[in-house]
Amino acid sequence: MTWRGRHIYLIGLPGAGKTSIGRELANSLTKSGYSFVDLDAEIIRRSGKSISEMFQQPHGVERFRDLETNLLLEYAQLAFEQRPLIIATGGGTPLRAVNRALMRGSGVTVWIDVTVKQAAKYVMQSLLRGETRPLLRASNVEELNDKLRALHDERLPFYEQATLHFVTRSQRGDEHTPAELAEEMLRALEQMSRRIKLRSKFEIFPVRSALGDYPVAIGNGIAAQELAFAIRDQSPRRIVAITDENVAKLYGSKFYERISQESKRAIDLHQIAIPAGESSKSQKTLFDLLDSFQQLDLRRKTDLIITIGGGVVSDVAGLAASMYGRGMSLIHVPTTLIGQVDAALGGKTAIDHNNKKNPIGTFFPPRLVIIDPLFLKTLPKRELQAGLAEVLKYGLIGSRDYWQRHAKTIRRLLRGFDPGFEILIRDAVREKIRYIEQDEFERANGVRELLNFGHTFAHAFESASDYKLLHGEAVALGMRASAWLSYELKMLPDAEWREIEQVLGRLPMPQEIEFSVDAVMAALSQDKKRGARGSRFVLLEGIGRAVVASDIDPKKVSEAVEFVLATF
Ligand SMILES: NC(=O)c1ccc[n+]([C@@H]2O[C@H](COP(=O)([O-])OP(=O)(O)OC[C@H]3O[C@@H](n4cnc5c(N)ncnc54)[C@H](O)[C@@H]3O)[C@@H](O)[C@H]2O)c1
Structure with a gap:
């Protein structure tokens, strides 16, 4: 697998030439669809503040690093949309583990390794041009050298994790132009692709x-x-x-x-x-x-x-x-x-x-x-198929789009694992994160609780089957019971209930397990979240729209269980 099509992240000390080499590299690679971005410059543009201004604010460095991570996240996405970038990072970008993972996952990292002396020379020139560098404020060259050496020592373990180590000092101490260095870097990238197997993006x-x-x-x-x-x-x-x-x-x-x-x-x-x-x-x-x-x-x-x-x-x-x-x-x-x-x-x-x-x-x-x-x-296939219930759940409770995308592939998914599961899992993870971030400790009633769609029934099915039913199988049954209940309570339109029933009904169930409506109802009465108004159920008002309900007529609950067991 070649480096082409992946982002190229240039990392290294301030003054290493990340911006100037990056621009030249992008010029040579425009035909391959590459464009150039400078992470610091983009943060300044978007925030409307210089880095010095940001650093001076309370928790300024942390805030700056947060902006940096958010921007990297945004850029990393573009690598998956085949829009490759050459990114000149800030000197401290690789300090955060999440940033390093983002760069590893979406591209190759190239460490432009310069001596402290070389870096100091370029930083000094940029300071004279009027640029401000809050971490490198110095009254003379020696002080600047000391500051850069400290940064170098602190950051070396992170720079060393780069995919490609690009040393710009020549044996004879010659100076190279950014264009020459960019050309050399291209050759080094090609050689690297032949030498090491690059892993797929993540x-x-x-x-x-x-x-x-x-x-x-x-x-x-x-x-x-x-x-x-x-x-x-x-x-x-x-x-x-x-x-x-x-x-x-x-x-x-x-x-x-x-x-x-x-x-x-x-x-x-x-x-x-x-x-x-x-x-x-x-x-x-x-x-x-x-x-x-x-x-x-x-x-x-x-x-x-x-x-x-x-x-x-x-x-x-x-x-x-x-x-x-x-x-x-x-x-x-x-x-x-x-x-x-x-x-x-x-x-x-x-x-x-x-x-x-x-x-x-x-x-x-x-x-x-x-x-x-x-x-x-x-x-085992049974475990995989059982897991699909939880995957489909995210669509039913929060996203019609998601449901439509994945419900229509259910036949393929039921056949067994293929590498395309990666996309399905990504989508599902994105959905789950949405809920947990909004209500991490399940306090705001009705946010994270929606993830329990089908689960009030499922826990009772699991327990009544003496845990012979897998969790996912019980969730599939529980979702069918909840959808039926929603339909019976006139919350869910007929056509949508049928659509749900058609897809969830395909999830295979073990036929040898037998259990009674009474056993499920007895288990439901033991529900740990049961309050004075009975068990709380997550019900559907439509595909992608879930609500929490209590005070449900126990007769209807029992009929929902009967319905599911009759078609088990
Ligand atoms: N904490 C939560 O938010 C949360 C959410 C959902 C479910 N759960 C809990 O998770 C449990 C169900 O999880 P599960 O379905 O993963 O069950 P599990 O952990 O029992 O795993 C299922 C079976 O698959 C086997 N297995 C695992 N990985 C394998 C692999 N790669 N190849 C072959 N065999 C493999 C296991 O040995 C086991 O036999 C339940 O107890 C449920 O309550 C917790």
């Missing part, structure tokens, strides 16, 4: 959280590489990877070897494999994990917990991570469709208790979520 979605923002990285085949980068960034003393026995068998040691190779360092990694399945969301597994953490002498400030598995693993291990040491550093690598589009996002953790689903849990956002759809290649 996307980053930043999630805003009151407990700390975190990025979600999504792309086919990115898991080992992105985990390695995260490990390099955090340099944990000890890593505990929590998985289940099935995932450990399939991926275990080979996957850890790849992470360690990619990290380019020896890592102290311990694997804990819990038994697979819902029964592991238990007090016993939770305390077994906490015991293991203690035996491994895990410490909050230096160690890292990674979950690699489905929703069961991220729920129980996430809870353990939130409790141990009052909260460990946590990364989720979901390996099931439900994990990738739902369970690993949003920070909810839980175990089941006294035959109730999820009554004990915390809100504990991870530091990072890495979604690699290729894990789904090995996921």
Whole structure:
């Protein structure tokens, strides 16, 4: 795979020539569709303030960095729309992990490596031209040199992560023009493409959280590489990877070897494999994990917990991570469709208790979520199909467009995994993030709660089937029951109900499981969110329009269950 068509991010010290070389590079590449942008200049243009002005405001540096990240996000999108850019970044752009991930995901990074002396010379010239550089205010060359050397030392580990290391100093100390350097860089890019296999592009979605923002990285085949980068960034003393026995068998040691190779360092990694399945969301597994953490002498400030598995693993291990040491550093690598589009996002953790689903849990956002759809290649077809219910849910509750895009591909999706799942997962993740950002702790009634569409019924179906029904299968049944209820209550038009029923009715259900309406109704009466006005149901006023309702006639609820069981 060649570098052409990807963004080219030029990184390096102030005065490295990112802007001047970048412009020349863009001139040579206009025919290939490239154009040039200067990140700092664009921030100044959009904010209407100079960088010095921004830095002088309270929290000015942080605000500036936020603008920088937002702009990178915008530019990164263009790489997926085949509109490649050459981007001269700010000297400090690679300091943020999310920025580095955005650049890795959408392009190649080229570190223009100059000596401090060279940089000082160019910075001095620019200062004389009247440019202001708040981090490099100096009264003489020596002071400027010292400041640049400090920046260099601080930033070197991040610059070194670039895809291409471009040294501009010539052996003989000759000066080169920006045009000559651009030409040389093009040759270096070509050579690099022949030498190393560039990975496919991937996307980053930043999630805003009151407990700390975190990025979600999504792309086919990115898991080992992105985990390695995260490990390099955090340099944990000890890593505990929590998985289940099935995932450990399939991926275990080979996957850890790849992470360690990619990290380019020896890592102290311990694997804990819990038994697979819902029964592991238990007090016993939770305390077994906490015991293991203690035996491994895990410490909050230096160690890292990674979950690699489905929703069961991220729920129980996430809870353990939130409790141990009052909260460990946590990364989720979901390996099931439900994990990738739902369970690993949003920070909810839980175990089941006294035959109730999820009554004990915390809100504990991870530091990072890495979604690699290729894990789904090995996921049993029944699990994959069950996950599709959660995927379709996002359309029904919030976006007709989304529903139409994905509902019509349901036949293809049911056939099994293909690399196109990446697009579906991206769309679903984007939707889920919208809800969790608006109402992270499910406080504003009716925002995040809408994600529970079908779930009041689903939890009862799961429990009545003695958890033989998969979560996703129960959600599919629950969504059908909720749609039927919405239709019966004259909220949902007939044609839309039929459309929903036609699509959800295609999701296969295991025929051997038997359970009665009474058992489901008994489980519903145990609903943990039940209030004085009965259970709360998310109902539909149309495809893409959901509302929360309570005080529903129990007879109607029972008829909804009957309807679904009759067509099970
Ligand atoms: N916290 C949340 O916000 C949230 C959201 C949705 C669901 N959940 C919870 O998630 C759980 C369901 O998640 P799930 O469907 O991922 O179940 P799961 O974790 O039990 O995984 C399903 C099965 O797939 C296997 N598996 C996992 N990855 C695999 C792979 N790549 N290849 C082959 N086999 C693989 C597992 O071993 C398991 O047998 C439920 O407990 C549900 O309550 C939580």
